[in-house]
Amino acid sequence: MRTGFPLARPGQRIGLLGGSFDPAHQGHVQISKAALRRLRLDRVWWLVSPGNPLKARGPSPLDRRLQVARALIHDPRIVVTDLEARLGLRMTADTLAALDRLYPGVRFVWLMGSDNMAQFHHWDRWRRIAAQVPIAVLARPGTRLSARQSVAATVLRPARLPETRAAELPFRAAPAWVLLNLPMSPLSSTGLREAGA
Numbered sequence: 001m002r003t004g005f006p007l008a009r010p011g012q013r014i015g016l017l018g019g020s021f022d023p024a025h026q027g028h029v030q031i032s033k034a035a036l037r038r039l040r041l042d043r044v045w046w047l048v049s050p051g052n053p054l055k056a057r058g059p060s061p062l063d064r065r066l067q068v069a070r071a072l073i074h075d076p077r078i079v080v081t082d083l084e085a086r087l088g089l090r091m092t093a094d095t096l097a098a099l100d101r102l103y104p105g106v107r108f109v110w111l112m113g114s115d116n117m118a119q120f121h122h123w124d125r126w127r128r129i130a131a132q133v134p135i136a137v138l139a140r141p142g143t144r145l146s147a148r149q150s151v152a153a154t155v156l157r158p159a160r161l162p163e164t165r166a167a168e169l170p171f172r173a174a175p176a177w178v179l180l181n182l183p184m185s186p187l188s189s190t191g192l193r194e195a196g197a
């Protein structure tokens with residue numbers, strides 16, 4: 001494996017939490033731990049993005065965001081990586097294709113908050129993403145209903161797993177997705193930036 005890329009063995013179940021992490025916060029930790037437990041994952045990788053293609057505002061410097069994210073984590077199963085920047089990619093469809101090539105046999109699951117599911121249909125090649133990888137949507141205050149009623153949720157309705165069968169998700173062929181309810185965190189990077197934290 002190339003320098004700077006996390007290690008993974010074939011058969012391992014790895015959740016991918018893509019984000020700006022500007023800055024990372026306990027909400028990210030909370031959903032990562034919930035995903036590890038509920039989906040029975042071996043690892044969660046935080047893909048600290050060079051920049052969300054849909055966000056007008058450029059993020060803080062990547063090194064700073066990586067540093068803050070790493071300082072927040074005390075669980076060796078959660079791994080912070082800048083692999084999208086290393087690969088020169090920022091579109092999720094491209095990242096997933098590259099990961100499939102780089103990590104044959106690894107079972108990846110895409111993780112996202114319900115706010116992102118609500119607007120997933122605006123992402124570049126979103127149907128392709130849904131066909132590339134199983135997806136777990138983690139409840140976030142104020143967006144559970146809009147996620148459930150979203151364009152993507154409607155199109156992908158036949159592929160939805162009941163929450164009680166969430167642990168099957170990493171073994172499912174895409175498209176497959178689950179909405180995980182959990183004790184919700186109101187934290188957001190926007191809120192922290194506004195508070196000057």
Ligand SMILES: Nc1ncnc2c1ncn2[C@@H]1O[C@H](COP(=O)(O)OP(=O)(O)OP(=O)(O)O)[C@@H](O)[C@H]1O
Nearest residue numbers: 018019020021027112113116140185187188189190
């Ligand atoms: N409190 C939270 N509960 C559930 N999901 C969350 C929470 N915070 C972030 N996420 C999810 O984590 C991923 C990465 O989030 P991101 O780095 O954009 O943080 P954010 O708090 O949403 O930032 P911003 O406020 O700048 O949009 C996204 O899929 C997002 O939906």
Ligand SMILES: O=C(O)c1ccc[n+]([C@@H]2O[C@H](COP(=O)([O-])O)[C@@H](O)[C@H]2O)c1
Nearest residue numbers: 018019020049052054091092093123124
């Ligand atoms: O590929 C896309 O079109 C796309 C559009 C919006 C968001 N994403 C990804 O979704 C993840 C969450 O983004 P963000 O900025 O809300 O933290 C992050 O990995 C982004 O690269 C990807």
